[in-house]
Amino acid sequence: MSSPYCLTNAHSRALFDRVRAFVEERVIPFETDPRNTHHGPSDDLRRELNELARDAGLLAPQVAREYGGMALTHVQRVAVFEAAGYSPLGPIALHCAAPDEGNMHLLEQVASRTQKVRFLEPLTRGAVRSCFAMTEPSPGAGADPSLLQTVAQGDGESFVARGTKWLITGGYGAGFMILMARTVVAGVDRGATMFLVPLPHPAVQMVRLIDSLDSSFTEGHAEVRIDDLHLTRDDVLGEVGQGFRYAQVRLAPARLTHCMRWLGAAQRAHDIAVAYASRRTAFGKPIGEHEGIGFQLADNDMDLHTARLVTLDAAATLDRGEAGGFESSRAKVIVSEALYRVADRCVQILGGLGLTADTIVAQIFRELRAFRIYDGPSEVHRWSMARKILKTKLEK
Structure with missing residues (x-):
């Protein structure tokens, strides 16, 4: 295992490796826990996972240190959130999943000191959702x-x-x-x-x-x-009267953190598909050696790489203090559609196995289909981007 983030610094790569190891060793075994239901993990399971992350020093990495977080920049979050997303339970464990992660960001930016004590501090600790x-x-x-x-x-x-x-x-x-x-x-x-x-x-x-x-x-x-x-x-x-303005304070980074988390899930599906294509044989050789399968693996690699570059670019925009609305819309569309293609190919590569719960690929496929809808469907983001593009042209 090594970090895919060749464009980030050694600290970010080390964070990625640390979180990824935690998820593989401590979190993935809980995926078959009966408390992980069709309606998501129970609050009891969430609390147990939060304790594991707290013991590992990984709870709420996105929050300021004064509230118990790690104060990561947006670029650093790209690596950490992807590593967490290698299991759907990873962001739950690290307490960087939606909607809590976006709400913590909003409260940090907008809430009064009294409200931060009453709401943000217990939320960051995982005492409440x-x-x-x-x-x-x-x-x-x-x-x-x-x-x-x-x-x-x-x-x-x-x-x-x-x-x-x-x-x-x-x-x-x-x-x-x-x-x-x-x-x-x-x-x-x-x-x-x-x-x-x-x-x-x-x-x-x-x-x-x-x-x-x-x-x-x-x-x-x-x-x-x-x-x-x-x-x-x-x-x-x-x-x-400022609710819509604050919604953008929350939604611009929240769209992007969804991209980060689901990158990890798509990478997990791809890894499972690669392993299967290497060992499953048909017509005299491993199926990955047939172009129909091999080309799909290559397309997955390109979609994953593109999604990372787009996400990193948008994260850097936020770290520069820019609003990032246009960039987060662009990232949401590109990444959600690219990762859905990855998951779809993984189901196809696994064949009948991909339709079952014997691997997590079927769940990841469902999750990534939903990702194309929430926090704004692709069509709305394209419409919003087009308006801004035309406005910029007219202003010139």
Whole structure:
């Protein structure tokens, strides 16, 4: 095993090797644990994995040191998150999986000191989990967040929120929710606002656990009903009416960290496919020596390499202090589609074995198909990029 990150420094390569060894030796054995369910790992399994990472000094590597993290740059995270992603349980163990990882970043950037003590510090320690409640069932907010139907009405000091959210990852058992709601103050629409809501809460009902294609997020995805939720100005994250701006603070790096984590999963699928193609024989020789299979392995290598370069480039943009929205959209499309091709080829190379749960390849295939949808489907990112490209041209 050696780091694929020839473009990063020795420290990043060492981090990659350290995390990859931890995942292979300590995390992968838990993949067959009965607590790793169709709706993702249970919170009990998550806590056990967090303890292993804490003992290894690897918990919450993305968070500032003052909150117990490793304060990694975005470029360093590329290596570490890929190494963690070699198992779907790896990011859960290191506590750098969605939605908690994105929420930690948002709280670091936007929350008040009091809110950081109350919410960020226990989240970083793994004492609680969190969820991010923006997505709604049709006709509400999805790829178009301006369709937000959940409303918080009030006078600017107190609010009452009502609405329905769905596909809220990790909602069941979360210790708090970051709620996005359209804010109406004294009859005037002030735009979207984020609120911090401790859970469980009598006004927040987990309606159902949604069956979905993917199965790697702790406690799956929930539908949530919010009815007469009373909030105050102290519950506002940041400023009233600035929710969409803060969403970009969260989403630009969060899209990129998804790319990092799923790079590891795609590499795992490829490694399994290479091993199988080396030992499985057909028509007198290992199947990898037939061009139909060998070319697919070569295409996998090129897609993986391209995905790493694109991810590293976008991470460097964030480290330079640039907004990175365009770059993260570009990376999300290129990487999600490239890694899906990798997983699809791996299923094909394994043949019947690829359709079974005897390897993890079938799960990785499902996860990477879902990756092309969440945090914005490819079509929305292409549309957004095209608008920016044309705007830049017109401004010249």
